[in-house]
Amino acid sequence: MLKFDFNNMMQSAVGDKGISQKQFDEYLPLAQKAFDAVQSKRGEGWQGWMTPAGSDVVDKIMKVATNVRENFDVFVVLGIGGSALGPIAVFNALCHLYHNELPREKRNAPKFYVIDNADPERMNALFDVIDLRKTAFNVITKSGATSETMSQYLVVYDMLQKAYGKEADKHVFATTSEKKGNLIKLAKQHGFETFFIPEGVGGRFSELSPVGLFPAAVLGIDVKGLLIGSISMDAVCRNPDVYGNPALMSALLQFIAMKNGANISVMMPYADSLKYIADWYCQLWAESLGKEVDRDGKTVNVGQTPVKALGVTDQHSQVQLYTEGPFDKVVTFLQVGEFRSNVVIPQGCEEYPDVNFLCGHDMGELVNTELFATRFALTKKHRMNYTITMECVDAYNIGQLLYLFQMQTAFAGELLNVDAYNQPGVEEGKNATYALFGRSGYEQKKAELDQASKNVSNDKFVIDCD
């Protein structure tokens, strides 16, 4: 189970750079309103992610995953954004840290790749290391119109078809909308095995849907553990009392911190296995809260910039700034109670006191001691921070953590009075890409782009090292 300590957000711990009990209390009614708003729309609209995957869905996932595990040596996710970040985070948390380099018998699952960029060098690099005949591809896009994913699909399907003809269809597994889009049509046309993303589940809230559960099942991860964890966290987050509801508490504290000028949220796990949980969180927090207008149409330009950091590694990269730089951050520490394996630091430096003090301790202890020490140093320098402790990294706790962050984001959206589920800011770039690629219907955008290129170029501000 997870444990939370929010003390270091408060003035009682960090002095006047923190949140006063008075300010906290002033915002309590707003938190109550946010809580009620989320509760009253459980499972409705874009809150579909609050309804856990049904047993029929899970059963099918397990069945198809068993087939994949038996028949393929490699499993490749083609997806981007939420379709990639969730699978990567859970894989990294719950599989061996060098999964793909283990011999098959120790791996006990196919090799796993997520291709979440349109980079051609990445695509070619993949083909250099996989055997196409033994590879399954899971194409994940709800709309079936994601340019990067559909490009990858076209490349892969073309190769498969040229190599294996009609057998190609058995290599492709589609995860998409049941009702609309290109991918469901292509899936029906070719007879791909298909999983459906519920209509009320957006990309960044989809890890506990088939988007994440199918890859997890293929990897042999305890899918039911993930789900039970998320359900147990859901129960916790139904508590209307902010002092008993960690998602509401963290949303409220972050919201007040934003009001007080903390425009940066650092997510800092102290475990390599949780590194990509921070990446996943960065999408969830940035895309949900970074909005130009609020729900009343007022221009607000809100949002807190998430930053991923890794303890202890980034103590040697970012902590100098966190300790001494501007008072513009909240640091969230993710602590692991017990590592799944440990290493004792042996003797061998008796003559060197600044090394010898380590000997006899173990590395897990070193990591957690450094977390404690860094938190102490930040707190002493009046830097807001809080800690989430996970007893151990397992499917249940990961399910809890992911669901917690989703709830926290939903509450924060309400507090900021923004739509946490849209992303209007990416439309302009998409349309510009359509225009530049000569898609019909985008001629006017093309003209605008041409004009814009002409307008701004000032040679003074162009430097060519040639």
Added chain:
Amino acid sequence: MLKFDFNNMMQSAVGDKGISQKQFDEYLPLAQKAFDAVQSKRGEGWQGWMTPAGSDVVDKIMKVATNVRENFDVFVVLGIGGSALGPIAVFNALCHLYHNELPREKRNAPKFYVIDNADPERMNALFDVIDLRKTAFNVITKSGATSETMSQYLVVYDMLQKAYGKEADKHVFATTSEKKGNLIKLAKQHGFETFFIPEGVGGRFSELSPVGLFPAAVLGIDVKGLLIGSISMDAVCRNPDVYGNPALMSALLQFIAMKNGANISVMMPYADSLKYIADWYCQLWAESLGKEVDRDGKTVNVGQTPVKALGVTDQHSQVQLYTEGPFDKVVTFLQVGEFRSNVVIPQGCEEYPDVNFLCGHDMGELVNTELFATRFALTKKHRMNYTITMECVDAYNIGQLLYLFQMQTAFAGELLNVDAYNQPGVEEGKNATYALFGRSGYEQKKAELDQASKNVSNDKFVIDCD
């Protein structure tokens, strides 16, 4: 060669959220002063990194690297901070994206690992996939007192010695200070092959010293290309005219942007191969500029928080926030002119116009078109950004880029009037770790820690999900 376009930093491109020519001109004398300060101390003090590695050093690196390449199948860097970030960045830029998974004959170099955390699961995972007998370890720490690295060294050396006795010494390559610290003493005691980090080169400025050059040479990377690139960029950065000096220009623009409220610097390469260049930059920028006091002893709490993003991937994660959130960022785009390989997107979706428009184009074109489109969208929304274009990713251009960022950081330190080369903010955490591990001499710190733990705990702000 690199090319820079700074136009989108200016009001002429982004409107009143940008920098006016008038404001720019007002700061020009300060930029001139910063330039003179850096120039006048070339190679002195902590500016030792401005003196390129000599041919004797390079010759030894090449010789020892050849030996490693011939005699070992695996090469492991034990290091943290600058001792890890540089080697990772250059490896990822210039080797195959799945280097370790290639068969040896295609790889043409040992497998490569960088263990840059004290995480015990990572350490054990490494031992699961390497053959100790065929593994070389490069221990990198200038002081020889870095807890994480020295812990790793103790673990590894103990294993090697138990397995191979005196032969263990041939598996260890030390990169450290010539004059002081524990590692040089251990190296002499055991007879490790050793490379020296010049005294005037700090961790985050060390990639073009033996810290980075030796791992690069082992990987078969064109070390001389890296160095020649850096030397050519050095020549460019000796230009006193800001309009011809990209490091001075970017430092000045970022400095003015900070003054105007942009406390976040996003580094966003549009190529998987450059992803870890952004990581390396994040340390350089954060640790150099994030300072509590300036050089006159005045409390300033300055620094810009670097954020790593990856195009096009993070268009589906962060760009919503960048486009619509607060006006608190500068985005640096890193563009690649030509990818080293490409993939054509085949036909196969004639019926689906929102996919079909992609067909016949190639993925490299897609990536660069999306960069263009995203930059257009950000600029239209009045977001400051600038672009560095690298004709292609090769050793020469990477050398240029790394050196550019180092020069930019040096200039920015002068503009902010802070010591870009110290890191006093990490001392408190280190001392707390010593105290918690019971190191003698730290009893008072231990008492302070015990007291601090007692002071702040308020059960109201602790939530236990049990």
